[in-house]
Amino acid sequence: MKQSRWRKTAAMAVLATGIGATLGGGYPGPEAQAAPAPALAPSLMDMAARAPLARNERDGAAPSPQASNAAPGTAARLDAPHQAAGAAPAPNAARRAPGAAAPGQAGKPAPPGGKSGLAVADAAVGQAMARPIASSAEARCPAQPAKPERPGEASRTDGPSRLVCLAVAFEATLTPPQREALRLPFTAKHAVSWSNRPVDEFPRNGIALGTLGEDSLEALKALLREALSESGYDTARGIILADDKMSSAAGGNPRWGSALYHVAFLGDPSSREPWMLQLSGRHLALNLASNTRETGVTPMFLGIEPRLFSAGGRDWAVMEPRLESMYAMLRSLPPDQMAAARLGDSHADVLLGPGKDGHFPEAEGIPYSHLGEQQKQRVRASIAAWVRTAAPASAQALLAAYLSPEALERTYIGWSGSTDDRVPGSYVRIDGPRLWLETVTLAEEALPGRGHVHTVWRDRKADYGGCFF
Known part of the structure; x- marks a missing residue:
């Protein structure tokens, strides 16, 4: 399709406001990058609170009736070499509804200028998705050799894969309540819990991107880049940014923006035991399974509106x-x-x-x-x-x-x-x-x-x- 079929849009609405701007400050400095993001707008908190109670019955949940094969058990512990990279998740007894804020984060006032907390969170996530991955996030897990150095020689990479390393590195940037909400058992019940419906209609697994700080967003980008191809990662970014275009065009619709995307780990990131990286939002759903019976990258839902747009200093036409x-x-x-x-x-x-x-x-x-x-x-x-x-x-x-x-x-x-x-x-x-x-x-x-x-x-x-x- 030629781009001339479509009217070009103006550059994306200002994305320079960081998550720290909710307190009226500027872009957060390096010393603040690991700090947790402020709470989303009360409307998002309400959405989470309205989630069906059954969705919070996470641990020990039986697979859905359709699951004819035995699901892998609650996955094994993290690979030992990476336990030091981030604290282990807290026990599962205190799970919160998907997207819920950490204790003490709810109820903060909207930032100066009348911008809602959700709009600020969209801007922060959009800004992160529009820019290249921070070198510091990539450097946490150096690339591993793909082949032995000499024929017949085993690879010297005996530890966890780079994907696992980046998953644990992302988790290490989170607050304890976020880590707790991030992980769920790898069961059919949780695997099928994704949708392209708005989050108030279908609550998601895991934690909302709008609750993540800058360091966490960069770590998540590095993880997604490893889990996908270069074009696949670019497609995911473009779809998320397009959802912000939809939200902005609808006057800040609280059902579509990038802040409402959720990420979850089903099972524990491991180089040996089954687990799945799940990302789900309005027009993107990724279900990327590792160490499973088959190469598992589906189901994969890709949608977009608008198909062509500008954001972050470039034109996007990822689909x-x-x-x-x-x-x-x-x-x-x-x-x-x-x-x-x-x-x-x-x-x-x-x-x-x-x-x-x-x-x-x-x-x-x-x-x-x-x-x-x-x-x-x-x-x-x-x-x-x-x-x-x-x-x-x-x-x-x-x-x-x-x-x-x-x-x-x-x-x-x-x-x-x-x-x-x-x-x-x-x-x-x-x-x-x-x-x-x-x-x-x-x-x-x-x-x-x-x-x-x-x-x-x-x-x-x-x-x-x-x-x-």
């Missing part, structure tokens, strides 16, 4: 390469194949979004084997555009599975609505024996004419690392 690949694939079909690929049902949203775990329908559309070589190449390119959101090692393993001749022979292409990706109801799907990719165009909620899409990537075998479904 366009994926969408362009899907629609180039669709438009390459000749009329007879286009008719064969058309689905019987229309779609107002993705079919397998949150709460639809394990509900894969029977295959529809045109088989990959019926396509010409040019069309087949475009199908493979579309799959690769999405899968390369994952970290390189994970993406390589998944592409090998999805693009094997056996898998492609059982892959189908489908569409409905319109072949114009700007038209609400335009829907495209790639459905393989494992792979499920779908994208749909929706009407804009806050920025008319700027584009609004929802997408989801699932894997029949490897959602949540293949542990539950």
Whole structure:
């Protein structure tokens, strides 16, 4: 898609206000970077308080009835070399509702100038997402050699992975109550507890990004960068910043902003035991499993409004390469194949979004084997555009599975609505024996004419690392 289709927006609303500005001061200095963020606006506290009581029954919760496989137990302790990097979490008896502030943080007045606490928190998170990762956050866990130094020699990296190191480094920046809320057991009940619905409708696991201090946000960015590819990390940043654009356009809507994203660890970060890094907000949900039966990077929900915007001194169009690949694939079909690929049902949203775990329908559309070589190449390119959101090692393993001749022979292409990706109801799907990719165009909620899409990537075998479904 060419950027000329869309009207360009002005630069993003001022993001220079740090979390420390809630007290009327300037950008926090180095001595204040590890301090906890101030409480969010009372509206966010109210949202957390209204969360269903069942969601607070965290420890020892049984997996959902759909979980036919035994879930990994409450995960093992942290790898010993990293216990010194941050204090161990407190016992689980005092869990708070998702997003709740630490004791003593609630009830602070709005900052001078009439800016709500939530708007200030959005600005702080947005400012962090728009800038490069602090070198100090990256340096906490040096890169590890990918290969032995000499053939036949075992790697000297016998300790925890860099991902685990960065997870523990992030946790070490948190207050004790935040650490306590960050970790949950790796069970089906908690794994499936993600959504793209506003947080007041669907409370999230873990802690809100708007409650994090600057040092914690930088540590979280370093963790996400390690867990994803470079383009995947950039996509996550862009989606979060786009949500702030939506919030600002709606007059500071308290349901959409970056401050309301939540991060959680399901299980204990480990190089051996199963655990999952979960990030969930309005238009982004990541469920990145480690040490599980299968390479687990799904379900992954990616959406955006607006599709093109400016923030932090650059233009963002993070979903366009994926969408362009899907629609180039669709438009390459000749009329007879286009008719064969058309689905019987229309779609107002993705079919397998949150709460639809394990509900894969029977295959529809045109088989990959019926396509010409040019069309087949475009199908493979579309799959690769999405899968390369994952970290390189994970993406390589998944592409090998999805693009094997056996898998492609059982892959189908489908569409409905319109072949114009700007038209609400335009829907495209790639459905393989494992792979499920779908994208749909929706009407804009806050920025008319700027584009609004929802997408989801699932894997029949490897959602949540293949542990539950």
